[in-house]
Amino acid sequence: xxxxxxxxxxxxxxxxxxxxxxxxxxxxxxxxxxxxxxxxxxxxxxxxxxxxxxxxxxxxxxxxxxxxxxxxxxxxxxxxxxxxxxxxxxxxxxxxxxxxxxxxxxxxxxxxxxxxxxxxxxxxxxxxxxxxxxxxxxxxxxxxxxxxxxxxxxxxxxxxxxxxxxxxxxxxxxxxxxxxxxxxxxxxxxxxxxxxxxxxxxxxxxxxxxxxxxxxxxxxxxxxxxxxxxxxxxxxxxxxxxxxxxxxxxxxxxxxxxxxxxxxxxxxxxxxxxxxxxxxxxxxxxxxxxxxxxxxxxxxxxxxxxxxxxxxxxxxxx
Amino acid sequence: xxxxxxxxxxxxxxxxxxxxxxxxxxxxxxxxxxxxxxxxxxxxxxxxxxxxxxxxxxxxxxxxxxxxxxxxxxxxxxxxxxxxxxxxxxxxxxxxxxxxxxxxxxxxxxxxxxxxxxxxxxxxxxxxxxxxxxxxxxxxxxxxxxxxxxxxxxxxxxxxxxxxxxxxxxxxxxxxxxxxxxxxxxxxxxxxxxxxxxxxxxxxxxxxxxxxxxxxxxxxxxxxxxxxxxxxxxxxxxxxxxxxxxxxxxxxxxxxxxxxxxxxxxxxxxxxxxxxxxxxxxxxxxxxxxxxxxxxxxxxxxxxxxxxx
Numbered sequence: 001x002x003x004x005x006x007x008x009x010x011x012x013x014x015x016x017x018x019x020x021x022x023x024x025x026x027x028x029x030x031x032x033x034x035x036x037x038x039x040x041x042x043x044x045x046x047x048x049x050x051x052x053x054x055x056x057x058x059x060x061x062x063x064x065x066x067x068x069x070x071x072x073x074x075x076x077x078x079x080x081x082x083x084x085x086x087x088x089x090x091x092x093x094x095x096x097x098x099x100x101x102x103x104x105x106x107x108x109x110x111x112x113x114x115x116x117x118x119x120x121x122x123x124x125x126x127x128x129x130x131x132x133x134x135x136x137x138x139x140x141x142x143x144x145x146x147x148x149x150x151x152x153x154x155x156x157x158x159x160x161x162x163x164x165x166x167x168x169x170x171x172x173x174x175x176x177x178x179x180x181x182x183x184x185x186x187x188x189x190x191x192x193x194x195x196x197x198x199x200x201x202x203x204x205x206x207x208x209x210x211x212x213x214x215x216x217x218x219x220x221x222x223x224x225x226x227x228x229x230x231x232x233x234x235x236x237x238x239x240x241x242x243x244x245x246x247x248x249x250x251x252x253x254x255x256x257x258x259x260x261x262x263x264x265x266x267x268x269x270x271x272x273x274x275x276x277x278x279x280x281x282x283x284x285x286x287x288x289x290x291x292x293x294x295x296x297x298x299x300x301x302x303x304x305x306x307x308x309x310x311x312x313x314x315x316x317x318x
Numbered sequence: 319x320x321x322x323x324x325x326x327x328x329x330x331x332x333x334x335x336x337x338x339x340x341x342x343x344x345x346x347x348x349x350x351x352x353x354x355x356x357x358x359x360x361x362x363x364x365x366x367x368x369x370x371x372x373x374x375x376x377x378x379x380x381x382x383x384x385x386x387x388x389x390x391x392x393x394x395x396x397x398x399x400x401x402x403x404x405x406x407x408x409x410x411x412x413x414x415x416x417x418x419x420x421x422x423x424x425x426x427x428x429x430x431x432x433x434x435x436x437x438x439x440x441x442x443x444x445x446x447x448x449x450x451x452x453x454x455x456x457x458x459x460x461x462x463x464x465x466x467x468x469x470x471x472x473x474x475x476x477x478x479x480x481x482x483x484x485x486x487x488x489x490x491x492x493x494x495x496x497x498x499x500x501x502x503x504x505x506x507x508x509x510x511x512x513x514x515x516x517x518x519x520x521x522x523x524x525x526x527x528x529x530x531x532x533x534x535x536x537x538x539x540x541x542x543x544x545x546x547x548x549x550x551x552x553x554x555x556x557x558x559x560x561x562x563x564x565x566x567x568x569x570x571x572x573x574x575x576x577x578x579x580x581x582x583x584x585x586x587x588x589x590x591x592x593x594x595x596x597x598x599x600x601x602x603x604x605x606x607x608x609x610x611x612x613x614x615x616x617x618x619x620x621x622x623x624x625x626x627x
Contacts, residue, residue, distance in 0.1 A: 014432045023434040029426060030440045033447060033502060039469055040458045056469045130352045137348035141341055149353065156360040158611050160563040162587045163604030166597060167363030167370070170377060190359035193352050222344055251451035253566040254584075258592055268453045272570055275457070282461055289458050293450055300449040304442045308510055311448075315552060316514050 037293075043286030048099075051282040065099075066283025068092045070109050070274065070291075074101040109288060112270040116292075119181055119266055120249040123188035127245045128238060130189070131196025136226060138197070139204035140212075150201075153194045154313065161254040169259060181264045187255055192245040195313060199244065202314035203237030204230065243299050244310040250296065267292050364608075371602035378595040391602035400578070401586075401603075408582040410493060412561045415500045416554055422501070423508030424550065428542075430509070431516045445510065447503045456570025459499050460486065463571075492572050492579050499567060508553045515549030516542070551622045555615060562611055583607055 043051055045062040074096050082102065088094040096103050134153075138146060168187060169178075177183030207230060215225035257269040271288050274281060300307070308316050339347070371391055375384045395401055426444070430437050447455070462470045465484040474483055485495040519541065527537050565584035568574070574581035574589075587607065591600035 019432050019434040022429040022432040023436065026426060026429050026434075026437070026440050026444075030443045033444055035469075036459065036462055036502070037446065039462065043458075043461065052464075052467045054467045054472070056467065056472050130355065133348035134352040137345045141345035143345055143349060149349070153352070153356060155612070156356055158559060158608065158615065159360070159364070160565070160584050160587065160604065160607050160611070162565060162584050162591065163367065163608055164360070164363060166377075166591050166601055166604060167366040168359070169592075170366070170597075171363060173380075186355075187359060190355050193355060197352060221339070222341055223339060226344075247449060251453075253451065253453035253569075254588075257453075257569075258588070268451050268566075271454055272457050285457060285461065289454055292454055296449050296451075297446055300446055301442060304438075304445065307445060308514055311507060312511065312552065312556065316511065316549065 040286050040289050040293075043282055044290045046283050046286070048281060048283055051286070052280070063095070063283075064092075065095050066281075066285075066287040068095050068103075069281055069284040070287040071107055072096070072103045073105055073107045075104050076100055077102050109267075109270065109274075112265055112267045113291070115181065115264055116250060116266040116268075119184045119188060119264070120246050122181070122185040123192060123249045124242050124245040126185065126189040127192035127196045128200075128242050130193050131200045131241065132231075132234065132238060134193075134197045135200035135204050136230065139201050140209070150198070153197050157191070157194050162258070165255055165258045168255075172259065179260050179263045179265075184256070184260060184264055184266070187259070188249045188252065191252075192248055195248070195310075196241050196245055198313040199241045199310065200234070200237060202309065202317060203234055203241075207233045240303060240306040240310065243303055247296060247299060367601045367604055370598055371605050373598045375598045375601075376595050377591075377597040387598065391599045392606070394599065395602055395606060403578065404581050404583050404586045407493070407578075407580060408562060408564075411496060411500075411564065411580075411582055412558055414493075414497045415504070415561055416558060418497070418501045419505045419508045419557065420550065420554065423505045423553075424512045424546070426505070426509045427512035427516055427546075430513060441513075445506045448506045450503070452503070452566040453570050455499065455503060456567040459495075460571060463495060486572050487576055489576055489579050492576055496568055496571055496580055499571065500561065500564075503567075504557055507557060508550070511549045511553035512546055515546035518549075519545045548622065551618075555618050555622065558618070559611055559615055562614075563607075 042058075042060075044066045045064070046057070046060050047063050047065055050057050050060045072092070077100060079100060082097050082100065085102070088097055093103060137143065138150060143149065172178045172183050177186070211229040211233070212222075212225045215229050216222065220228065251268065252266070253268040256266045260266065260269070267288075271285065271292060274285050274288055303310070372386060372388060373384045374387050376382065430441055462468050463483075463485040465471055465482040465487065470485065471483040474480060483491065485491045485498075523541050524537060527541060532540070563584055564582055565588070568580060568582055568585055569588075572580040574585040578586075583603075584607075587600055587603050590596050590603060
């Protein structure tokens with residue numbers, strides 16, 4: 001199902017009036033759809049009382065309290081005790097003390113975020129590395145049962161994650177991979193490799209075979225021809241595939257919730273627990289959510305022209 | 319690609335000799351790591367799950383002897399009325415989200431395809447929600463849904479005076495709370511695929527219809543719809559499977575409540591496997607779900623191929 005190039009718009013003549021109506025309706029939808037995102041961004045900069053006022057506050061005095069609460073753990077103290085400490089040393093100490101709190105140390109948010117980065121990049125690298133090799137193999141060589149193997153690779157995605165988590169939980173417990181970054185990297189690699197093979201195979205298929213054949217005639221071996229002629233042309237495909245794999249690993253929740261706890265926990269299962277820590281601390285949730293979602297929003301904008309391909313496993317190319 | 323391409327050229331350099339593997343060897347060298355990884359982390363666990371589904375194993379009591387119980391887990395599951403309730407909740411969720419998303423997504427695609435100024439900018443804005451983490455989306459929608467202070471209840475009350483809306487806590491509204499969030503998140507997906515379908519229609523079809531004096535409805539039903547259909551069905555296949563497995567967002571929004579109104583299949587599976595630790599029983603449930611997804615998508619793919627022809 002290969003779509004025609006971008007320029008081939010199917011509607012020959014569109015009147016100015018119908019264009020205007022379309023513009024108004026689409027803009028209205030986009031504005032409504034973006035309200036929840038703007039709202040959570042704004043909540044990160046509210047004070048806790050402002051975040052639960054009614055009617056909801058659109059205009060408010062911005063504060064970094066949410067971000068301070070996100071990155072620190074605090075203890076409640078009496079005003080007398082706080083006075084006895086002397087003047088606050090930093091701006092964030094000062095913010096905490098206004099609410100009768102004393103900062104007792106960093107929170108676990110930074111570690112969880114770092115775990116997300118390590119596991120995300122680790123699994124993306126492995127999945128794209130394996131996927132590049134397999135995609136080239138499937139695209140260029142006669143492989144027995146090729147279609148069956150490709151379908152098998154795709155079908156591993158049809159299992160509900162909880163169903164996969166049961167035996168993985170038992171297996172990891174036996175071999176000591178429970179709650180380790182390595183265990184999560186291997187698991188996410190296995191999930192992502194199906195996407196990576198299917199997407200990258202589409203990219204390799206688009207590279208004309210003539211380049212390699214010319215290299216082979218010049219005396220290069222097959223492996224050298226792959227490294228010197230195919231790989232450089234796959235660059236943009238590899239970049240797009242990497243971002244899709246990274247987004248999956250970054251967003252994944254079910255496995256992380258069930259298979260990690262103290263050590264290797266990533267941000268998605270951690271963010272909901274912020275609500276509990278400070279008793280409905282919505283600004284901290286807003287801050288954590290903002291920091292977590294921001295990279296994805298940026299990647300989405302960068303990837304907008306490859307999106308269609310990524311979300312359909314390469315079935316639809318634009 | 320036959321072997322005749324590689325056989326005539328002999329490696330001329332030393333490195334050439336090192337790299338001179340036959341095509342066959344390279345094919346297997348390149349493909350086998352992926353297959354091995356999937357065998358270890360997908361197929362071996364699947365076989366293990368099938369085995370466990372015939373036992374009374376409990377993962378929180380690893381020392382206990384595993385006893386073969388035959389098909390008892392499956393009999394219990396199929397005889398359990400609650401299971402049908404969970405499957406019904408899942409079907410309700412899948413059907414409504416697909417219906418709403420197809421209608422809104424297709425409509426948006428038709429509008430965007432009129433190609434007004436700024437269309438590509440607004441398209442990108444609309445696409446953002448579908449790339450976000452469903453679990454984190456669930457968390458911040460609980461804030462938006464707060465009955466007393468949330469902005470959702472406020473906006474609804476701005477237009478209709480219905481009082482505080484307890485979207486998550488009320489039995490009638492809770493299923494809709496997840497349907498709304500899922501529709502917000504995934505309508506762009508259907509839209510994007512419909513748009514690809516619309517852009518694949520060549521102009522001359524419409525020009526020919528114009529000469530035949532077809533009206534707008536005829537053009538839509540005889541040209542647009544049949545051409546977009548394969549794309550639309552592909553989108554519904556992908557989203558249908560994902561929503562059948564839906565877990566993340568529902569856990570964070572309602573965690574199956576109130577009562578078991580929104581207890582979709584995956585939520586119940588998690589409860590049985592990781593809270594009650596009935597590993598054997600939940601393995602059987604997992605197998606039933608997998609077979610269902612697999613069967614439904616196979617039927618659907620057959621229908622899709624018919625439409626394509």
